[in-house]
Amino acid sequence: MIDLHVHTVRCRHATGSVEEYVRAAADAGIDTIAFTDHLPLPEALLAADPAATGYAMPAAELPEYVAEVLEAKLRSARDGGPEVLLGIEADLHPGNEEHVRSLLGTYPFDIVLGSVHYVDDWAFDDPARTDGYAEWDLRELWERYFSDLAQAASTGLADVIGHADLVKKFCFVPEGDLTELYARAAASFAAAGCAVEVNAAGLRKPCRELYPSDAFLRELAREGVPVTIGSDAHSPSDVGAGFSQARTALLGAGYQSIVVFRDRVAQEVPL
Ligand code: ZN
Numbered sequence: 416m417i418d419l420h421v422h423t424v425r426c427r428h429a430t431g432s433v434e435e436y437v438r439a440a441a442d443a444g445i446d447t448i449a450f451t452d453h454l455p456l457p458e459a460l461l462a463a464d465p466a467a468t469g470y471a472m473p474a475a476e477l478p479e480y481v482a483e484v485l486e487a488k489l490r491s492a493r494d495g496g497p498e499v500l501l502g503i504e505a506d507l508h509p510g511n512e513e514h515v516r517s518l519l520g521t522y523p524f525d526i527v528l529g530s531v532h533y534v535d536d537w538a539f540d541d542p543a544r545t546d547g548y549a550e551w552d553l554r555e556l557w558e559r560y561f562s563d564l565a566q567a568a569s570t571g572l573a574d575v576i577g578h579a580d581l582v583k584k585f586c587f588v589p590e591g592d593l594t595e596l597y598a599r600a601a602a603s604f605a606a607a608g609c610a611v612e613v614n615a616a617g618l619r620k621p622c623r624e625l626y627p628s629d630a631f632l633r634e635l636a637r638e639g640v641p642v643t644i645g646s647d648a649h650s651p652s653d654v655g656a657g658f659s660q661a662r663t664a665l666l667g668a669g670y671q672s673i674v675v676f677r678d679r680v681a682q683e684v685p686l
Pocket residue numbers: 422426428453649
C-alpha cells in the first residue's frame with residue numbers, strides 16, 4: 416500500500432520527524448510514503464493573517480525540508496525500508512499561483528498536491544474559524560470552493576488535487592443533490608490531467624467521511640480521473656490510517672488501480 420500525503424513537525428501543527436514517519440510507515444506495512452508538508456505561504460498572506468504562521472513551514476525551512484526528505488529517501492533505500500518520495504502540499508487558491516510556481520521551480524519533487532484551504536482570506540478548514548460558515552449561503556460557498564478548485568487544477572502546477580471536498584469538513588453541506596457539482600469538478604480535473612487523492616483524514620474529522628465522498632468518487636471514476644491514497648497524517652500514528660475504508664470505497668466506485676507519482680510521473684499500482 417502507498418501513503419502519498421503526510422506532514423511533519425515542520426508545518427507547526429503536526430508532530431513527528433521524517434525519521435519517525437518512515438519508521439511508522441515500515442510498521443504499518445506501507446511500501447511507499449510521500450512527504451507532502453505544507454509549502455511556505457506568501458509573506459503578504461502571513462502579514463494579513465497572523466494565524467497563518469501555524470499553517471505551513473516557514474520559507475527559510477524549505478531547503479532543509481527538501482534535504483532531509485532526500486536524505487531519508489537514500490537511507491531508507493539503503494536499509495531496505497519503505498520507498499520515500501519527496502512531495503509538497505501547495506495552497507493553490509486563486510492569486511497564489513505565482514508564489515507556488517516560484518517556490519516549486521528549484522526542487523526535485525516527486526509529487527505536488529494542490530489544495531484549497533482558503534476562500535478569499537478565510538481559512539475555512541481551521542477548527543478555530545468555523546464561525547465563517549454562518550456568513551455564507553452554503554450552496555454558494557460550495558459553488559465557489561469547487562470553482563476555485565477547478566482553477567487550481569487548471570494551473571498545471573499540481574499532480575494531485577488534495578482532499579477534494581474539504582469544504583464538507585465541519586458538516587456544513589448544502590441541501591439537495593450535489594451530483595451536478597461533483598460531475599463538473601470531476602470534468603475539470605480530467606480536462607486538466609490532474610489526479611485526485613482518496614484522503615482518509617476526513618474519517619477523523621467531524622464529517623466522518625473520506626474525502627471525496629462516495630458520490631463524488633463515482634463521478635471521478637466516470638471521468639476516468641486517476642487516484643492516489645493518502646492518510647494526511649499529522650502524527651506518525653496516523654500513517655496508513657483508514658486505508659481499508661479507502662480501498663473499499665475505491666473498489667465500490669469501480670477503480671481497479673491507483674497511481675503513484677515518481678519524478679512527477681504517474682505509475683499505475685493495482686488496488
Ligand atoms: Zn496540515
